[in-house]
Amino acid sequence: MVEKFDAIVVGAGPSGNAATYTLAKAGMNVLQLERGEYPGAKNVQGGIMYAAELEKIIPDFRDDCPTERHIIEQRIWLLGDDSYIGTNYRSDAFNTDAPNRYTIIRANIDKWFSERIRKAGALQICETTVTELLRDASGKVYGVKTDRVGGEIHADVVVMADGVNALLAKRAGLHQELAPQNVALAVKEILFIDPDLIQQRFGLKDEEGVVIEIMGKVTKGMVGTAFLYTNKESLTIGIGCLVSDFKQAGVAPYKLLEDLKNHPVIKPLIEGAEMKEYAAHMIPEGGYNAVPQLTGDGWLAVGDAAHFNNAAHREGSNLAMASGRMAAETIIELKRAGRPMTAANLAAYRRKLDDSFVMKDLKKYRDLPDIMHANKQFFGAYPDLLNGAAHNLFTVDSVDKLTKEKEIMRSFVKKRSFFGLMGDAIKLARAFR
Amino acid sequence: MSHIMTIKVEDKLYQNRYIVDESRPHIRIKEEAACRSCATQPCTWCCPAACYTRDEAGGVSLATDGCLECGTCRVVCQDKGNILWDYPRGGYGISYKFG
Numbered sequence: 001m002v003e004k005f006d007a008i009v010v011g012a013g014p015s016g017n018a019a020t021y022t023l024a025k026a027g028m029n030v031l032q033l034e035r036g037e038y039p040g041a042k043n044v045q046g047g048i049m050y051a052a053e054l055e056k057i058i059p060d061f062r063d064d065c066p067t068e069r070h071i072i073e074q075r076i077w078l079l080g081d082d083s084y085i086g087t088n089y090r091s092d093a094f095n096t097d098a099p100n101r102y103t104i105i106r107a108n109i110d111k112w113f114s115e116r117i118r119k120a121g122a123l124q125i126c127e128t129t130v131t132e133l134l135r136d137a138s139g140k141v142y143g144v145k146t147d148r149v150g151g152e153i154h155a156d157v158v159v160m161a162d163g164v165n166a167l168l169a170k171r172a173g174l175h176q177e178l179a180p181q182n183v184a185l186a187v188k189e190i191l192f193i194d195p196d197l198i199q200q201r202f203g204l205k206d207e208e209g210v211v212i213e214i215m216g217k218v219t220k221g222m223v224g225t226a227f228l229y230t231n232k233e234s235l236t237i238g239i240g241c242l243v244s245d246f247k248q249a250g251v252a253p254y255k256l257l258e259d260l261k262n263h264p265v266i267k268p269l270i271e272g273a274e275m276k277e278y279a280a281h282m283i284p285e286g287g288y289n290a291v292p293q294l295t296g297d298g299w300l301a302v303g304d305a306a307h308f309n310n311a312a313h314r315e316g317s318n319l320a321m322a323s324g325r326m327a328a329e330t331i332i333e334l335k336r337a338g339r340p341m342t343a344a345n346l347a348a349y350r351r352k353l354d355d356s357f358v359m360k361d362l363k364k365y366r367d368l369p370d371i372m373h374a375n376k377q378f379f380g381a382y383p384d385l386l387n388g389a390a391h392n393l394f395t396v397d398s399v400d401k402l403t404k405e406k407e408i409m410r411s412f413v414k415k416r417s418f419f420g421l422m423g424d425a426i427k428l429a430r431a432f433r
Numbered sequence: 434m435s436h437i438m439t440i441k442v443e444d445k446l447y448q449n450r451y452i453v454d455e456s457r458p459h460i461r462i463k464e465e466a467a468c469r470s471c472a473t474q475p476c477t478w479c480c481p482a483a484c485y486t487r488d489e490a491g492g493v494s495l496a497t498d499g500c501l502e503c504g505t506c507r508v509v510c511q512d513k514g515n516i517l518w519d520y521p522r523g524g525y526g527i528s529y530k531f532g
Contacts, residue, residue: 035520037452041528042502106532127524147522165504167520178508185505187481189445190531234531246479247509253481254442277531278445280481280501282508 005031005123007331008144008155010130010168012039014317015303016161017113018057018324024122026332031153032122033146035129040110042163044281046188046227046238048211049104050318057325058116062098066108068231069209070099073202079216080387082264095208103209103229103236105190133158133172133299141298144168157341158299159327161320164282166292166305175292175301180244181373182286182307184224187253188238189261191273195233201269202230213314214239216383218260222249223372223379225314226260228269235270237261240283242373253280283316284309288366294353295346300327308358312365312432319358326352368431375427381415382424442483446499454525458497460484460506460518467515468493475509476516501527 009020012034023030036042048071054061073090094100118124134143134152143154160168164183169175202210214226224241239256246253260266284290284307291307294300302308303320310319330349331341339345353359372378389408412421462468469492476485482499485506507518520526 035523037524037528040532042526043532044529045532047532107529108531110532129520129523165507177511178504180508180511183508185479185481185503243479243505243508246505247473247475250475250478252442252478252483254445254483258441275445275448277448277529278501279449279529279532280503280505282503282505 002143002152002154004143004154005029006155006335007031007157007159008033008153009159009161010144011161011163011303011305012036012110012114012124012126013043013161013163013303013320015305015308015320015324016159017110017117018053018321019159019161019302019328020122020124020324021057021113021117021120022325022328023331024117024120026328027121028332028335030122031155032117032124033128033130033144034124034126036126038111038126039114039124040107041126043106043110044186044188044279045104045106045317046229046236046314047104047106047317048229048314049102049109050315051098051100051102053318053321053325057321064112066112067102067104069103069204069207070094071101071103071211072204072208073210075210075212077212077214077216077265078383078386079214079218079263079265080384080391081217083387083391084214084216084265085383085386085390103211103231105231105234130162130168133168135172139297141296156298156335157331157346159324159331160299160301160305161303161324162305164284164304166301169292169301169305174296174299178282179286179290180247181242182284182290182369183243184240184283184285185243185246185253185280186238186240186283187257187278187280188236189257189275189279190231190234190236190277191270192234192276193270193273197272198230198233198235204230207232214260215379216387217380218256218263219379220249220251220256221376221380222246222251223376227314228266234276235273237266237270242285243282244373254278283311285311285369287311287369288359288362289369291362294350295343297343298341300330300346300349302327308362310361310365312368313361315361322356322358323353326356326358364433365431371427371431375424377416377424378428385412385415442481443499446482449499449501450528450530451498452525452528453498454521457522458495459521459526460495460497460500460516462493462495463515463517465492467513471513471515476506479505479509481505
């Protein structure tokens, strides 16, 4: 006798967890399957967690959620060869009882979330890889096949939260393959260090945290970014570029990471820290135009599997949690109304997404991926020019300021030409409008 | 140079926890000849765990023990379609302590 559930959720990342928890809380008979040894074993995040979406799902999460530091300062750095120019925003107003952003260690959060899920009444089974969707002659999904003996399980609906590779939908022909220019590969390390040193080096007290987002020479002209985040007793440092650029550039990702760690402005911040783990993961970067089909008869796609990532603002886990919650709410509404999980009925999920920040933000930046991909000067030439300009301006050497201004202008025109500069300004404005 | 980089990535991978599924690799090269005729062999530098190396015969050899399961090789070889990529069996493969 094959077991049957109201819903099966494939994957225990932020989207799968949000969906499972929401379904279980509503009294649905839900099964969550995870291929890792434990929840989080396969998951990688920078990571910054945004409170708002988690709070919608678990309002009292701050009581026991194992976050690292709440973020009081955001830095954005454009790196030159031996310098950076950038912006900082720091505010004591971020020291509140209910902070908005936290640094996290992903595996800790996933274990915590899974405990909450089990308490809410869902059945969670780890060490189980879902190998394919079960579909009837009409194509309707009625369950999944796993790699366990007798591993068929049935459900009214399957929520695919299986991450960026999303093999289930691809193998079933529901989603297309990922184009190399629509995904980035990021590599990162966690570096353990005395918390006193973190506080000294970043000017922090207690559980205050700083995050640094980085662009510039370190990506070797490829479309990509890097980051350095402060945890309680560790730092995470990472770098990611489009897979299409890696493929073309002939550069190994771990070489980029080594160069970043050895950059003259980064090295003193991480000195003396001990590396405890090296991770790699792909990130969906194609934006709105790369969002695949989201629903069909008996299935929905959420999180990275649905390409929900706002590359412009480095947001992913909040889109994942929001989409998981909305998928669950759609299922709950249909179930309570006694309506079947058909493509037409599940389309309510898409409408919820369209009305939310998830699709609104993705739509706002829909042209950004193409513009960045076709204009690599934003990642190579401009950070370099700005660093050069700052160096010129802040070197006091008896050259008059008007001459300095002209030198700076000439360096920009030489590199990009006058019309090139004007064009770039228009492109940037269009990408972010 | 490539030798030095290989040592470095091995130092990184050494910190990780793996549960190796002995003699059941989850990734396979479909046809060795196709790798030999691949002009660029991007898998040999794009893989963040350096699982793919160019061999003396001009082909590509694959060792999946250090695999981080990111899927990048699958994407870079899409045009050639010469990589058969599955997730490891449940419970096997990389097991991130921190992620």
